[in-house]
Each structure stands twice: as C-alpha cells, then as structure tokens.
Amino acid sequence: MIDGMRLDRVEAAGKHLFYWWANDLVSHVHLGLFGRFRLADGRLAPDPIGAVRMRMRTRDVTIDLSGPTVCELGNEPMRDAVVARLGPDPLRDDADPERAFSRIRRSRLPIGALLLDQRVIAGLGNVYRAEVLFVNGISPLRPGNECSEDELAAIWHTTTSMLRKGVEENRIVTIDPALLPSGRLRRGDSTFVYHRDRCLRCGAAIQIVELDGRACYCCPVCQPV
DNA sequence: ATACCATGAACAG
DNA sequence: TGTTCCTGGTATC
Numbered sequence: 394m395i396d397g398m399r400l401d402r403v404e405a406a407g408k409h410l411f412y413w414w415a416n417d418l419v420s421h422v423h424l425g426l427f428g429r430f431r432l433a434d435g436r437l438a439p440d441p442i443g444a445v446r447m448r449m450r451t452r453d454v455t456i457d458l459s460g461p462t463v464c465e466l467g468n469e470p471m472r473d474a475v476v477a478r479l480g481p482d483p484l485r486d487d488a489d490p491e492r493a494f495s496r497i498r499r500s501r502l503p504i505g506a507l508l509l510d511q512r513v514i515a516g517l518g519n520v521y522r523a524e525v526l527f528v529n530g531i532s533p534l535r536p537g538n539e540c541s542e543d544e545l546a547a548i549w550h551t552t553t554s555m556l557r558k559g560v561e562e563n564r565i566v567t568i569d570p571a572l573l574p575s576g577r578l579r580r581g582d583s584t585f586v587y588h589r590d591r592c593l594r595c596g597a598a599i600q601i602v603e604l605d606g607r608a609c610y611c612c613p614v615c616q617p618v
Numbered sequence: 619a620t621a622c623c624a625t626g627a628a629c630a631g
Numbered sequence: 632t633g634t635t636c637c638t639g640g641t642a643t644c
Binding site: 425426427428429443444446459460461462606 | 632633636637638639
C-alpha cells in the first residue's frame with residue numbers, strides 16, 4: 394500500500410487530482426461537492442475530524458482529506474482512463490481547445506449544459522459556467538451549434554483566465570471591475586450573476602434556468618438568447 | 619433538534 | 632428523470 398510511501402508528484406486534470414507515489418501507485422481524488430482538505434501545523438497528527446479518507450504527512454504538516462466523491466488507489470492505466478474521459482483542461486499546457494469547439498459546434502444542446510459536461514471542457518463547475526456565459530453575453534439556453542467561432546474563442550479565453558486567476562488566489566474570482574459601471578461593485582460582491590437576486594452589472598432580476606439538474610443563473614438583459 | 623441546501627457525478631431504468 | 636453518496640453551514644422550529 395502507500396503507508397510511509399514517498400509522494401513524487403501531484404497532478405491535476407480538470408477536477409481530478411492524482412498523487413503519484415514512489416511505488417508507482419496512483420491515488421485518484423475528486424473532491425466533488427463536499428470534499429475538503431484540512432491542514433494542520435506541527436508534526437503531531439491531529440485527531441481526525443469526521444471520516445478521514447486519506448491522510449498525508451510531511452515533517453511539519455498533516456493534511457486530512459474528508460468527504461471526497463472519489464478517493465481510490467490505482468495505477469497509471471487507471472489514471473490514463475480517467476483523463477481519457479475528459480475534455481481539454483484550460484489550465485493544462487497540452488489543452489487543445491479545438492476538441493471542445495468541435496463538440497460544441499455539432500451539438501444542439503444548450504451551451505449551459507455543454508460547459509458543465511466534463512467531456513467537453515474539464516474543470517468548469519456551476520459557478521464558472523454561469524459567470525463565463527455572463528461575461529460573454531451568451532444565454533445558457535443558446536444551442537451550442539448557434540455559437541459563433543468568435544464566441545467559442547471568447548468562451549475559451551474567459552475560461553482560461555478565470556481558472557488561472559482562481560489558482561493564483563486560491564478561490565473563485567470571476568469579477569473584472571472593468572466590466573462594470575464604476576461604483577457598482579459593493580463589498581462582499583463576488584459574482585456577476587451566480588447565486589444573486591439581481592445582475593451586478595444592470596440590476597435586472599436574475600433568472601434561474603434548470604440545466605442538467607443544476608440551477609444556472611443568468612441575466613435576461615445582458616445575456617439574450 | 620431538524621430540514622434544507624450547496625462550487626459534483628455515477629447509476630438505474 | 633430520479634436516486635444515491637459524501638459533509639457542513641445556515642435556516643427553521
């Protein structure tokens with residue numbers, strides 16, 4: 394097993410994490426809705442809180458994983474099989490946006506559903522899909538095949554920059570103040586439309602569209618179909 | 619004390 | 632489409 398094993402490297406593909414151990418085993422972790430890591434300082438292992446699925450220790454830190462959707466031990470082929478199911482990950486150097494574009498182009502499904510489909514683009518969740526579509530003025534209900542080439546390129550660009558910003562800040566950041574009328578941004582505002590009652594840009598009542606069984610927030614004024 | 623909801627996804631039918 | 636799994640914060644009584 395991996396008790397006492399050295400961790401060689403960690404890899405992310407979309408929302409999936411892979412821990413490469415020195416004995417060639419690979420841990421596969423997906424946080425899902427509830428997964429979280431708890432970091433504790435000091436070399437003394439803290440009492441686990443709740444059900445701890447994986448514990449990693451170095452000389453001076455203990456990291457406990459709880460609540461993940463996936464926490465399994467496998468090998469490189471297992472990792473390859475998971476990655477093969479995923480669309481391009483905007484955060485990875487090897488990402489080929491054309492793979493995502495060609496799927497969106499030939500689909501009549503709503504773009505809001507396509508962006509949440511990890512086989513189309515890997516890594517977007519319910520917050521980013523709403524915010525990416527808002528920034529580009531596209532209704533989540535717009536069929537994929539009715540998005541222009543310019544819009545596809547813009548969606549990819551927005552997605553990439555939002556995700557990079559998220560990595561930098563270690564939290565979801567989607568607001569660019571430059572996209573707002575001056576003075577509109579209040580303290581505590583963290584999204585344009587996600588989980589809001591009113592559009593941060595124009596104040597219109599936010600619409601909630603059920604897509605793929607998840608609530609998709611959008612502004613009917615800023616994002617005409 | 620209890621209910622409900624959430625940045626997710628697999629599975630049954 | 633609905634059910635299930637996983638956890639924790641907030642609302643409701």
